Amino acid sequence: PPAHSRSDWIGPPDQHSNLRPIIFYVPPEESALERRLREARQEAQASNQRFWARHNRAFRQEKEEFIYSRLKAKGLEMRDESGQKATLNAEEMADFYKDFLSKNFKKHLQYNRDWYKRNFRITFLMGQVALVRALRWLRRRKKNVEQ
């Protein structure tokens, strides 16, 4: 993002976590409240990034292993004669999906709780910051009108 920009910038989805990273703008006269908001957002972003990158990587890996073991059981190789990667059809993959979901169930429950808490907190802070800014702007306008 350009150096003179005064707003946050959001980028393309990360290749591991599929989340879009945000580069936060730090205003020179940032108040304590605004700093708390920014830090909360940065922390949430980092935590989400960690979770999903690790989770998606595990999914891909376990999927590969599953396909490999199934293909081996059927007596096939990972790549057939034309060099194409051999895949299993949706019905065979269904067992894997079911398994993966149940294995990660507790992890997801924990993450959900975490995410909801963070989301509410960040949005609430945003509300506070917006309110403070609005009051400040009103006060400035009143002062201008009086002058």
Added chain:
Amino acid sequence: AGLFVWCLRNTGVRQLPCQFVHLYHVANDKLITFQYFNFLKRMYVTRCNKDLSQRAKPKSHSIVSPFHELQQLDQEKKVVNKISPVSPVHQLWSETSSRNELREMKSAAETEDSVIPVGTQSKEDRQWKEMKLRLDDLPGILARLSKIKLTALVISTASAGFAMAPVPFDLTCFLLASFGTGLASCAANTINQFFEVPFDSNMNRTKNRPLVRGQISPLLAVCFAASCGVPGIALLTLGVNPLTGALGAFNIALYTCCYTPLKRMSIVNTWVGAVVGAIPPIMGWTAATGSLDAGAFLLGGILYSWQFPHFNALSWGLREDYSRGGYCMMSVTHPGLCRRVALRHCLALIGLSTVAPVLDITTWTFPIISLPINLYISYLGFRFYRDADRSSSRKLFFCSLWHLPLLLLVMFTCKKSVLKKEDKGDLPGGSHETAMEIRLP
């Protein structure tokens, strides 16, 4: 075939990128508009081909969406035409990206049923974007935030409930009820998206939602939801009747606070979701009559049963995304149950249609005329149950899209007229005429 025509119509717009190449300004916000325009074009095309991945609306409303898109394109055209000459570097970039667009659009127009992977990132998708809200983008963003097409479907089911109620038609009440229901639906959909940002980013179907892409801040989204929900429920409570308002508020709570979290905890979410879908027609009925009669529950029951073949068939193709995203859906955890339930409810639709005349809502022509439609969807439900593959699930899903509006339409034409309610031995022709009388205010 209809989709093909829209794609062709849109290719007329492809002449514009050549003009863009010359009319390109370096200013950031113009860059965003241009990117957004190209993105709109791409979305438009991919939407034509990715029907399965949307909870799309039935045919009668599919006319609305391309016009909506075309309108946006027109607005964008006007904005872009105002900009001044280009710098050579950007010229090159926009040429390659527009060429990609053209190629994509051409291939989409040629192959009707080809699946363009939404994963193919066009150049502008890989850019860093400023997180500033632009007023010209706002209508589009809010439309996507409130899932406007789904909202339109909800409004139409509520209107069906209103129309089927055995009372004289009141236009103001009808409009107030529809508008209030629409606002409530917008609010609920927005809060749903607000809760699900990281999950939506990880699923192909939903990764282009406004909050995921940072086009609007969560605070604004919540404010928008509040500014839709509060007036919507107030309108229903004060302008229609308190019962409808209460149902609306209950439905919002059910959808946002029960269904959305439950999606990640238990397969029960599908049943809760079916109730959410069943409530709008009940709201329409209570708006007209002011009370919860058997008829309201019958209409709700029809919508409730319809949700299962519709959603179970849709979710069959999304199993990988659901599994990775951590969503507890029947199609992943209990596939046999998924198909059984879909079939069961297709058959239930036949039963419910037969009950309608017993409750004096429609004449006996309704179960007779609706039988072929219901049998067809039950047949597809049976095929899905037996074959359990992608093609049968798709067939069932697409059938459900036209089945519902058609069923409601037939129901309305077979509606038992208010005047001749005492006469149970009506000739079908007779009740038809009087039904016509009532329809025209």
